[in-house]
Amino acid sequence: MDFNAVISERSKRIQPSAIRRFFDIAATMDDVISLGIGEPDFDTPEPIVQAGIAALQHGATHYTSNAGLIELRRAIAEHMDRLYGQTYNPASEILVTVGVSEALYLTMAALLDPGDEIIIPEPCFVSYQPIAHMVNAKMVTVPTTAEDGFQVTPEAIEAAITERTKVLFVASPNNPTGTVLSRERLNEIAAVAKKHNLIVISDEIYDRLVYGVEHTCFASLPGMYQRTVVLQGFSKAYAMTGWRIGYVVAPAELIYPMHKIHQSLIMCAPTASQLAALKALEVGEPYVQEMHAEYNRRRKLIVGGLNDLGLNCVEPRGAFYAFPCVHSTGMDDNDFAELLLQEERVAAIPGRAFGPSGMGHVRMSYATSYEKIEIALERIAAFVQRHKQA
Ligand SMILES: Cc1ncc(COP(=O)(O)O)c(C=O)c1O
DSSP states (O other): OOHHHHSOHHHHHSOOOHHHHHHHHHHTSSSOEEOOOOSOSSOOOHHHHHHHHHHHHTTOOSOOOTTOOHHHHHHHHHHHHHHHOOOOOTTTSEEEESHHHHHHHHHHHHHOOTTOEEEEEESOOTTHHHHHHHTTOEEEEEEOOTTTTTOOOHHHHHHHOOTTEEEEEEESSOTTTOOOOOHHHHHHHHHHHHHTTOEEEEEOTTTTOBSSSOOOOGGGSTTOGGGEEEEEESTTTTTOGGGOOEEEEOOHHHHHHHHHHHHHHTSSSOHHHHHHHHHHHHHOHHHHHHHHHHHHHHHHHHHHHHHHTTOOOOOOOBTTEEOOBOGGGTOOHHHHHHHHHHHHOEEOEEGGGGOGGGTTBEEEEOOSOHHHHHHHHHHHHHHHHHHHHO
């Protein structure tokens, strides 16, 4: 069988994740400290786990309504109102998804026709491009730089707009840079979206993980509710990656086409996980705060430590990643990450995995214990010292 002949051109265009390659190498080695991970090292808080177990024991083993349990959608509506003063109708403006991952696909599939353009600032999360490929949309990237704190400018966005531009993608806090866009900057970006009549997809999965700055929900900016699709989820703030629950909030007219795709693709998000997510909204806040405080402690440790070694970091104000520049070592990001893994057993991700403007940087996650970060910093110090001398 000529498998190459039967595989779609669409799937051939999708590049395998560069992140996975590093995990695969690290998995063959002993005593590796992984700063490569993109998920909380914390287990899901106990009351949430218990709610999931109880749900299964009490018969929550069936489908729910396609859009998700109405109790969960009501709780999400209250949550959005409490945090951002933004009102959504649980019956028509909220869709519970299999993580933000599914929500990304739904929004792009519902909004973009083949050849339509979506503007995405980079460096960015690795799934955006493959999903844009899947729906045959054209992803137009807008580079950002460390000099500008990886803050995308309204001018750069405007320069990328063409007749085919339909959607603008915003991701604040950002993975991999940790950049949080200020309300002022977001307002400027909103003005561009309005001027060019663009829909905004705002990936706000890290909204609860901001340090010393406020998170602004894009839909809450003046005039933006109508043209914004907010993507949210439980994976990061509640340490619930494996439960696979996210959600989309948007005007009913935009939720409807996503709902139809979701209905055929997924049917509904896992039922027991939805009940666990409901519990997370009911009792999860102290746990969110506790994990947040610990991430912040680790953030200070890793950012301070890397800067002291000459691996300059733009201070990450959100998510759980540092994104240091490795130029001072004379290595590019690929060599740095590969040699650091081989020689010192510390896994980090080359910045180019997140787009060309990530070159020269590596992503180091601090979603690992304080003690492990301390050891990792010692190993990185030895590595930098040795390569300086060479
Ligand atoms: C920026 C961003 N968006 C979306 C996701 C997908 O998250 P999930 O599907 O677990 O909700 C991730 C996961 O790492 C992410 O970093």
